[in-house]
Amino acid sequence: MSALWTSEEAALATGGTPAGPSWQASGVAIDTRELQPGDLFVALEGEHRDGHAFVGDALAAGAAAAMVASRDALPPGAPGLVVANTLLGLEGLGRVRRAATGARVVAITGSAGKTTAKAALATLLAGFGPVHASAKSHNNHWGVPLSLARMPQDTAFGVFELGMNHPGEIRALAAQVRPHVALVTTVAPAHLGHFPGEEAIARAKAEIMEAIDPGGTVVLPADNRWADLLLQAARGSGAGTILTFGRSAGADLQLLAEAGDADGSRVEARFQGRTHRWRLDLPGTHQVENSLGWLAVAMALGLDPEAVAGRMALVRPVEGRGVRRALRLPGGATVLLLDESYNANPASMRAALDVLARQHGRKVAVLGDMLELGAHAESLHAGLAPDLAAAGVEAAYLCGQAMASLAGRLACSIAVHHAPTSAELLPLLQRELQDGDVVLVKGSLGSRMRVIVDGLAAGGQG
Structure with missing residues (x-):
């Protein structure tokens, strides 16, 4: 397996100083419980624990090296990379990898359905090339750069989930991902304790469009209460195309019919005068509507909608989400x-x-x-x-x-x-x-x- 990062590449990406012998890492980890032999361990300083306390454990478990904020955190002679701030160092890895890869990148946000959309798109896109997607719900200030830093060089499609519970968070994450396609699944009253109202939540979700790759595509829910606000934000972004999905007659990808049962639904939708049909083995009306958004993303990536629709039956629920x-x-x-x-x-x-x-x-x-x-x-x-x-x-x-x-x-x-x-x-x-x-x-x-x-x-x- 080729190296994901070498000590020289990581030093250039982070502005850090190599310590000990040179190294090659096949992955990146921030948790010793999930670390695989050959990973670069990044010692993040969290609210409740400091990753520097686990550097020795990480190296003993087979880490290729450790990124630390102090040389003193490294055992004598151990391979490492010393940076001013490990979170900023992780972001540096993510930015360099995003810039270097030729992948078509998708970013997803919304009040519900983000993780399911990410997993569904990973399944759908896998039929057309190598896919790299955020693990679990790695959608916050450390999860997004970690996901970017882990992206292999040969990735054809990158799929990243962006979460938030305060204004401005998605703006910062989207600036790192710089998506070619941005999907907003829905806007609903989540995290209201941190916002003055639902409109503020919609505006926070719209931040994902601010970093869209010039000429990229924004995919929006046509039936949402805040559809007009989202459309206005999309028109003011650098997006070249806006696609909407839903039941509304004006939706670009419009739901024509659904037949649901306990196990899933049969779906019929129309795009540009052409009808597409698929079976979805995820029950619920909301999943039918979500699947329209997934298909819209795939079409924004230039994929054949019939071929994508044929893979819908492969989509499975995510642990803890259905x-x-x-x-x-x-x-x-x-x-x-x-x-x-x-x-x-x-x-x-x-x-x-x-x-x-x-x-x-x-x-x-x-x-x-x-x-x-x-x-x-x-x-x-x-x-x-x-x-x-x-x-x-x-x-x-x-x-x-x-x-x-x-x-x-x-x-x-x-x-x-x-x-x-x-x-x-x-x-x-x-x-x-x-x-x-x-x-x-x-x-x-x-x-x-x-x-x-x-x-x-x-x-x-x-």
Whole structure:
């Protein structure tokens, strides 16, 4: 395998000073738990821990070298690179790799659907050349430069996810990625605790267009409340083309028909007078709409839409974002687990409830607090009550302070259980689940709904 970085290249990219013997790295890592032999270990200084404390562990685990902010952090004679600031050094690696590669680069942002879009595009584009995509949800101030720094030289398509919870964050990330195609999946009331309102969220998402490669393409949701604002921002950017997708008659890629079931949907859409059809094995109306955006991105990259549509059936859900698992519990009951435990906001919560509504069996909703909603938290949680009723939920297991406001609004036909934490909710859920239940688990990451998923999985067999 050819080297991803040599000591000389990394020194030029970062302005750093090599230490010890010369080295070649096949990857880049910031966490010793995920480090592979041959990686360059970057010792980032975080809020809760300093990566310099793990340099010795990284080298012992087979790291090719360590990027540090102090030569004293390197064991005597160890291969390394000394820089003024390791985060800035990581950004330097990312900028140089982005400039050097000939890849066509896609950047994705939105209030929901970013990670699924990234994974879906990685699958779709893989049929047309080597793809490099952000790992996990590496979409923040360290995840984006890390993803860029890891991009192989022969990459044909780079797909990067950009997240934010404050204004200006996407602007800084997009400047590093400099996309040829920028996709906004949707704008919804997420992170309201950090913004004066939803319009401010839309303007923050629009920052992705400011660094578009001159003549590039912006792909936007035509049906969104803030479509006009996004379109205005796109027209003021350096984009050469704007593509919209959705149900609206004016959408460039317009949904004509969908036929959904418990497992997915058959989709029919029109672009420039031509009709395209595909099967999507991700259930939910929101996924149908999302798939239009993915196809629009592929077409913006110059790919044949029919060939891309033919790969739609290969797209699979991402862990914690719609994976479905059949579990046999210790008492003999078999349940279907819908794992949406990674994160939540009102829009994604409603989308998950739509998926639950399509399933066959008693519908159980296990929901944790949606965080970062500020003063709107109580009303947005309580506002989910009609959606649970419409989904046919028969039992609701809720945890967290904000979910208490939903508990008090649910119809008497829904059995309601509430606990302060997911850990306290788990034993009650384990005792009361019945054979044939369909169990949706969803909440913000800080609500720790993964505790529920892992607890049910540990007690049952896949």
